[in-house]
Amino acid sequence: MKSYATHKKARFDYEILDTLEAGLVLSGMEVKAVRAGQVKLTGGFINIHNDEAFLVNAHISRYKYSGADDDYEPDKSRKLLLKQREIAYLKGKTQERGLTIVPLSMYNSGRLIKVQIGIGRGKKKHDKRETIKKRDLDRETRRAIKGDL
Numbered sequence: 001m002k003s004y005a006t007h008k009k010a011r012f013d014y015e016i017l018d019t020l021e022a023g024l025v026l027s028g029m030e031v032k033a034v035r036a037g038q039v040k041l042t043g044g045f046i047n048i049h050n051d052e053a054f055l056v057n058a059h060i061s062r063y064k065y066s067g068a069d070d071d072y073e074p075d076k077s078r079k080l081l082l083k084q085r086e087i088a089y090l091k092g093k094t095q096e097r098g099l100t101i102v103p104l105s106m107y108n109s110g111r112l113i114k115v116q117i118g119i120g121r122g123k124k125k126h127d128k129r130e131t132i133k134k135r136d137l138d139r140e141t142r143r144a145i146k147g148d149l
Helices: 008-013 028-035 083-094 124-149
Strands: 001-008 014-024 047-048 050-058 077-079 101-111 110-124
Touching: 001 028, 008 014, 008 101, 008 110, 008 124, 014 083, 014 101, 028 110, 050 083, 083 101, 110 124
Parallel strands: none
Antiparallel strands: 001 101, 014 077, 014 110, 047 050, 047 101, 050 077, 101 110
């Protein structure tokens, strides 16, 4: 299972409460671009409209070896493939105060491209500071252990 893109800032900005795996509807050119690593999930989010889930603001660049396609939009909304009960679950979670749905990573499962989505609650500024302090402390302990050996 190869990871094509991760949204590193999502785990810093949000406290992830639950994760789901979803398929993604892509054109052939988009699949090649994703496999070439030309995808950015930063700033992306999941929107539910008419009982369908869409990945919004995820940037998939135009595949450089494809022919001229002047009307290609790299930031267009892309449909997610989820079961109806998963969509109903996500719809209920979006109506709760303070919860949002963000893409965490894009990877392959066999020959299919999947997106891991997370339900997150936005962190406050002091929570982010605690995360930074914990990360720095862990880094220092690893250095101290490595230096002692």
